[in-house]
Amino acid sequence: MLNVRRLLLLAEVAERGSLTAAAAALSMTTSAASQQMSQLEREAGQPLIERLPRGVRTTAAGAALAERGRAVRRELQAAEADLEAFGHLDRGVVTLGSFPTASASLLPLALTRFRRAHPQVRTVVRAGVLAQLREMLHTGEVELSLLWDYDWNRVDDDQLTLTPLLEDPTVLVVPTSSPLVDSDRVRLSDLADQEWIIRAENHPVADVLRRACRRAGFEPRIAYASHDYQEAQAMVAAGLGLALAPRLALTNRRSDVRLLPLSPEPAAQSAREQPVGEAAPIRRILLAGSAQRAATPAAQAMARVLHTVARGFTDPGLDRSQLGAVRAR
Structure with missing residues (x-):
């Protein structure tokens, strides 16, 4: 049977790419870690790591076994958390x-x-x-x-x-000066000529904007990539563009922007038209x-x-x- 402590060592080695770093993480000497790794390879009946000029890397078998080691580590951490939770129920x-x-x-x-x-x-x-x-x-x-x-x-x-x-709908963010504020119905397909404020660094809401606009039949023109929702609201208020955001993200709304619900697009008129579903993705x-x-x-x-x-x-x-x-x- 494989030794659990050695499996945990292999998981650390695979993640850190170094026996020395793995040994330090587990409060072992490098010599002891090397001996334990050699013993694990004997138990496994095949090489699990390759020594490189700088550090080590796992073999295919070592990588598979390291993943098992990570699963064991998660379970052990969860067991400790269980004991901690139930051990302090008095307070x-x-x-x-x-x-x-x-x-x-x-x-x-x-x-x-x-x-x-x-x-x-x-x-x-x-x-x-x-x-x-x-x-x-x-x-x-x-x-x-x-x-x-x-x-x-x-x-x-x-x-x-x-x-x-709960379901968190996507809303349209517009400046208070926008003529859209008085609209009873706003469809994304009617906003194809607008500039847009998007979330930066592959944020999920950037994906929402692109998906929603493409389903409405156009590619959004990006005017600004913001790093948080307050910044996005500020750029909308300044008239740089419109934005889409989940409603919960705008609980702290600026006074110079308005949040408008989006209406569903009309049904496709022909097989060539891109079918659309809800007005915008719901989180x-x-x-x-x-x-x-x-x-x-x-x-x-x-x-x-x-x-x-x-x-x-x-x-x-x-x-x-x-x-x-x-x-x-």
């Missing part, structure tokens, strides 16, 4: 993962309500991008996490429990937990609060002038 701790737009909108309300109802429970929040949040769930660094997806990148992970919290906000571990009472209580708060963000009576004031509730 209660709930760890939650989140992403920027959720942290700036529904999460503060949820934390406030949770602390009022459960003042004895300590809350810890970890922020990250989607991949980081999923990894934190796998390792047990967080017990619950807010995640998001669109229909082309659905979160599909049998190690997680996924519960939809799902999800609450995720581990399918491998039972939720602590603190996590269950937090989940109930998050569901309650999320319902306030899906109020069908919410009109365009109120979108920026949800957080006041």
